[in-house]
Amino acid sequence: MAAAQKDDAVVSRAIKVGLAPMAGFTDMPFRLLCTEGGADFAVSEMISAAALTRNDKKTEGLAATDPREAPCALQIFGHDPEVTAEAAAALAERRPLAIEINMGCPVKKIVSSGDGSALMRDPDLAGKITEATSRAAHAAGIPLWVKIRAGWKKGEVTAPEFACVLVSAGADRITVHGRTRDQMYAPSSDNGVIRAVKEKIGEGAEVFGNGDIDGPESAVRMIRETGCDGVLVGRAALGDPWIFGRIKAALAGEEIPPLPTKEQRVSAAVRLLRDVCALYGEERGVRESRGRAARFIKGIKGSAAVLDRLNHASTEAEFRDILSRLI
Numbered sequence: 001m002a003a004a005q006k007d008d009a010v011v012s013r014a015i016k017v018g019l020a021p022m023a024g025f026t027d028m029p030f031r032l033l034c035t036e037g038g039a040d041f042a043v044s045e046m047i048s049a050a051a052l053t054r055n056d057k058k059t060e061g062l063a064a065t066d067p068r069e070a071p072c073a074l075q076i077f078g079h080d081p082e083v084t085a086e087a088a089a090a091l092a093e094r095r096p097l098a099i100e101i102n103m104g105c106p107v108k109k110i111v112s113s114g115d116g117s118a119l120m121r122d123p124d125l126a127g128k129i130t131e132a133t134s135r136a137a138h139a140a141g142i143p144l145w146v147k148i149r150a151g152w153k154k155g156e157v158t159a160p161e162f163a164c165v166l167v168s169a170g171a172d173r174i175t176v177h178g179r180t181r182d183q184m185y186a187p188s189s190d191n192g193v194i195r196a197v198k199e200k201i202g203e204g205a206e207v208f209g210n211g212d213i214d215g216p217e218s219a220v221r222m223i224r225e226t227g228c229d230g231v232l233v234g235r236a237a238l239g240d241p242w243i244f245g246r247i248k249a250a251l252a253g254e255e256i257p258p259l260p261t262k263e264q265r266v267s268a269a270v271r272l273l274r275d276v277c278a279l280y281g282e283e284r285g286v287r288e289s290r291g292r293a294a295r296f297i298k299g300i301k302g303s304a305a306v307l308d309r310l311n312h313a314s315t316e317a318e319f320r321d322i323l324s325r326l327i
């Protein structure tokens with residue numbers, strides 16, 4: 001049966017499933033939950049290369065990892081090859097899984113400084129950044145990855161040629177989010193462009209796909225349709241770190257575990273609250289936990305009223321008590 005043969009082809013490859021970088025979310029406490037949920041690896045929140053080279057303490061905190069978590073790549077953004085190389089050399093001392101350069105962020109503040117997806121409009125500079133940074137990372141024995149988008153806008157879908165420039169400049173992995181910069185997060189991500197990058201790069205470097213994976217089916221579809229070497233899950237993991245286990249089971253041809261129960265979701269939100277408060281202090285921890293808890297309890301009966309009350313909670317104990325009443 002054709003479908004079964006295709007499934008076998010997916011199952012027989014060693015596909016890695018990772019947590020995509022998300023500023024404000026993919027810090028160490030959340031990555032630990034994803035590790036337990038089955039993620040093979042994760043990527044940190046993006047870290048300013050310029051701030052890092054100024055020894056900014058808050059920025060250094062973004063690079064913190066924990067030995068209990070799955071291997072973690074540290075992501076930087078910047079537009080000056082000397083600065084990104086210096087930042088990579090400093091981060092390499094922490095022995096991350098990889099250093100990744102962000103060339104995909106669409107946010108105005110980042111793009112207007114020439115960072116993130118703005119670099120997709122300047123392949124020469126992007127190549128120089130990749131060359132200098134990969135040299136610094138490789139000197140320490142650490143791989144260099146770059147995360148890109150499909151292109152800048154419709155009619156400027158340059159990812160395949162752009163990826164070639166980056167691989168020639170020393171990138172070991174290209175992660176492609178199948179949307180252009182001006183699409184931000186809608187309409188749906190295009191697997192065709194991920195496939196085009198994979199075909200262009202061949203065996204020259206790994207190509208990982210990203211965009212709109214919300215469970216085993218969409219993950220398997222992306223792998224089938226693109227031939228990519230691995231996938232990253234972003235938004236769908238925010239309230240469901242168990243998604244990695246379900247995807248991995250599907251890829252291994254095993255029985256897919258059930259969706260998490262209400263109790264598991266609320267318990268995970270409570271644990272995240274505890275760990276975030278321990279890491280950042282109670283005031284910031286409670287503030288940061290509002291948006292995070294919302295993802296975990298979405299869809300549970302009574303969650304709208306609970307969210308409203310969480311927005312007014314000011315201590316960890318109060319926050320925990322309100323959450324716990326959902327179960």
Ligand SMILES: Cc1cc2nc3c(=O)[nH]c(=O)nc-3n(C[C@H](O)[C@H](O)[C@H](O)COP(=O)(O)O)c2cc1C
Nearest residue numbers: 020021022023045046102177211212213233234235
């Ligand atoms: C809140 C948020 C923060 C993000 N921060 C980053 C980031 O720091 N670096 C990056 O390369 N991509 C960032 N992204 C993009 C994601 O890594 C990913 O490419 C995108 O969400 C598409 O994947 P998904 O459909 O699985 O969510 C962010 C996305 C969201 C929603």
